[in-house]
Amino acid sequence: MLKQFLLFSQPYTLNKQMDYQFKDIEQKWQQFWADNKTFKAENTTSKPKYYVLDMFPYPSGAGLHVGHPLGYIASDIFARYKRLKGFNVLHPMGYDSFGLPAEQYAIQTGQHPSVTTEANIATYRRQLDQIGFSFDWDREVRTSSPDYYKWTQWIFMQLFNSWYNKDADKAESIAKLVEHFESKGSAGINAVSDEEVLSFTADGWKAFNLQEQQAELLKYRLTYLRESTVNWCAALGTVLANDEVKDGFSERGGYPVEQKKMMQWSMRITAYAQRLLEGLDTIDWPEPLKEMQRNWIGKSVGASVRFPLDKTTHLSQLTTNYIEVFTTRVDTIFGVSFLVIAPEHELVAELTTPGQKADIDAYITQTKKKSELDRMADTKTVSGAFTGSYVTNPLNGAQIPVWIADYVLAGYGTGAVMAVPSGDQRDYLFAKHFNLPIIPIIDIQNIETEADPTKEGTYINSDFINGLGYKEATAAVVTKLEELGLGKAKVNFRMRDAIFGRQRYWGEPVPVYFKGGLPYLIEEEHLPLLLPEIDKYLPTESGEPPLGRATGWKHPEGEYELSTMPGWAGSSWYWYRYMDAHNDKEFASREAIEYWKDVDLYIGGSEHATGHLLYSRFWNKFLKDIGKVVEEEPFKKLINQGMIQGRSNFVFRLVKTGKFISYNKLKKLLAYGGLLADSNNDQDNAKAFAGLGLEYYPGIIDLWKENSTPTDTGVKTTLQYQSTHVDVNIVENDTLDLAKFKKSRPEYASAEYILEDDGKYICSWEVEKMSKSKFNVVNPDDLIARYGADTLRMYEMFLGPLEQSKPWNTNGIEGVFKFLRKFWKLFHDADFNFNVSNEAPTKAELKSLHKIIQKVEQDIERFSFNTSVSSFMIAVNELTDLKCNKRAILQDLVITLAPYAPHISEELWTLLGNPAGSISTAAYPKFNPAYLVEDEFSYPVSFNGKMKTNVSLSLTMEAADIEAAILANADVQKYLDGKTPKKVIVVKGRIVNIVI
């Protein structure tokens, strides 16, 4: 047993010299592919194109663990398969190499982030190469390299120079907008813009000075500056995107995040909200992921309504005449009994009457103190304050009090709601709490204990819509409001414009300088604007971003922007760069883009659902609007690979004695604990323990007696023990490598162990996140050293469906390794001499072959890689049983296996006498159904749906003959037991069911 453990991290010692030598084979072919650029993709060929893309990684310092390559292996199998199917395949890889971890490291060590990044990339590359991917490395991109971020900056400039024309429903150039302003003023412009744009005539525009014109244009640009409330993370010294904040803490690092007002670059993604939503119906993505994007975009159809302010009181000199609300249930307007505005609403101060000022101030103070987290945890408590002011209902003139409450969010809609307690549960609770009226408005509504948001029934208490149904009522109310000029149908989106700036160093500099407080683009020929060197990677003493430290970094006309672009900038267009990675004139040539068009298959994690995948679609649509790319959607088909979780192992130690106890023994001990505690007789106990295979010693009972709880029969007790994570790399199939464990700490060497009867120490296990602190990280390098890349590739696929999340468990990898050795043996004799015959194949051999040809084809097309691995095993098992070593079979079999296990396939392919490397572009064997045709079928015969026996019959027989033959069968007669069947169902070639 000890020797078994000695082998743990060593390559398999194979008994014969010429057995499957994966190490030599894999190194040889990886070298060959690199030297011969086997997987170089051409931008023009007569073959149809196919673009297989992986989400490129951020090269972290920890390197790859076994979960990372899962998606890469799947996409590589697919890419290799598509090559065999005659496609010109683009399958590139690169690095999303700007990002926070390298910068954090730089702050701690003073090491330049580019140095760290370079080193990490080298590690990634080495690990990726070992797995045998068919990437075209000539097209590698790195987002942090100047010849890449030059084009990220260039796209930023195009966004800056564009505005969104709603009439044309696309982005257009700012020059065109200026033209319009010069000839017609602001009239006739239907744009997505800031809210407070000016109205002016053509002359008015010309009368503006340059400053004023620029300030106005900034309100239209697709990337623009505005003061916005941002998620400020003081510990990281930066602003975070909404999707980087989790429950009020930063996703990376878990530092507190607060709301802060800052001048920020933003991207007008909201201009594309509708197109982003509609585009989802045209792409083949997982439904949950599309749903996430739909929720994120958050379209709601409703109406905006203006409630005129009742100026009879102190409000006579107010500038505004109304409060505007957004509602999705404008039909319930006659049920409005109060208005609620957000505590941050701009009108709060003005609306507060002197008598209510104390209440309102107290409430605002209280709200501000509540952290984001409290506000979320505390959705049940009703709170609010009355401003003292009133508005009137635009349709019936009713006087309506205006309240403030934090259940209304300043950032959504207009920051104000019309409260209809009969139809909305939050309004209902609020009304109950503050004793406000609840007006029923639908005849079938039941509002005794809670709000009833039904749309069924007809309206009551609702003036001119009384008696109508939901649809007519809504239309009637909207028409009326439009007549009055106090409301209109409106679509509202939850999605906000994306913040596009970070107060950090390690990112793309924004190609902008400031003059007179306004931003101007640098000249295009000065791109890239290089990231300057700085002395420390920290904010300046005056609180400016790190770039404020750069000396002499200044545009002749003014100061450069000091913030850098966010992490998603470089990843929002990278798939185009792969098409033409070395172009220094354009981000990619027109020809390359027109040839490759879009990504046919994109594989990556679902964690990018609302970040990368939304921003990428946005930039893609913009690039299409300005005529630079050809497809509306960048990723035609997308697959989420499931997350690989860790599988942790634990060892147990009894608190009293310090002995380590094997898990199964511990379980027995625990199960037996209560019984043992009943007896104080050492002899009885010793017997009981012996029955468990445990050594008994007086005093062990005390282990339970700690924390004991008295019961009526005696004592129910708890055994005191500790569980500790143990490194999964010294555990195999939950059996601990005791020798290694003892060596890991001197204390463990001298400890005592309670083992299983066979001398093993069994660990328990649990599924957790894969992380160093849980000692459950499995490194692909170790597995490759032991079993080879082909085994790793196939095992990762064998683990289960690609899209399913699952814990990593190395148990079972041997089965795949054995399979590859068995496969190798098909081509070799008992002494491992290559031995393939040219005899004609038998029917059975051809059947095995064509079964797998068909199966692999079907499986790959539906991304079911795990089932093909099983099928390969079945095929090899069958051919082994048939003792088949015929070229006619094996040659085709090697091709079908090549996408999964490319190294062994290359080796055997050349041994078969084919030119080296040619398997990558060999033709996938043609499936011939004729070889699968059977003339007999063993019909399962069920009685009332329960399978009892099989009867073999010719497949040419028709239903009536089958029925007769089955009923005549002796076995069937026995089950019938003289009874006459009520009914016999015969499905030809499938089943016979007899109803009795």
Next chain:
RNA sequence: GCUCAGAUGGUGGAACUGGUAGACACGCAGGACUUAAAAUCCUGUUCCCGUUAAAGGAGUGCGGGUUCGAUUCCCGCUCUGAGUACCA
């Protein structure tokens, strides 16, 4: 709370349009080979009852339904995981 995904042996999983549940692999048990082990090979392995062999019975999270027949379709529930968070 809402939305989505999922639940099958000791374990990972298979069963593609409703038609033999548990393929394939791990683990485990027994055996062969060996001085012994490793490697390799063979046999068995859903559970219960029972056995010389058999023959039964139950069974895909739980409770119903549709059907000749349900892991698969429908209704209700439980649990697990993910996303989202007062969205008017």
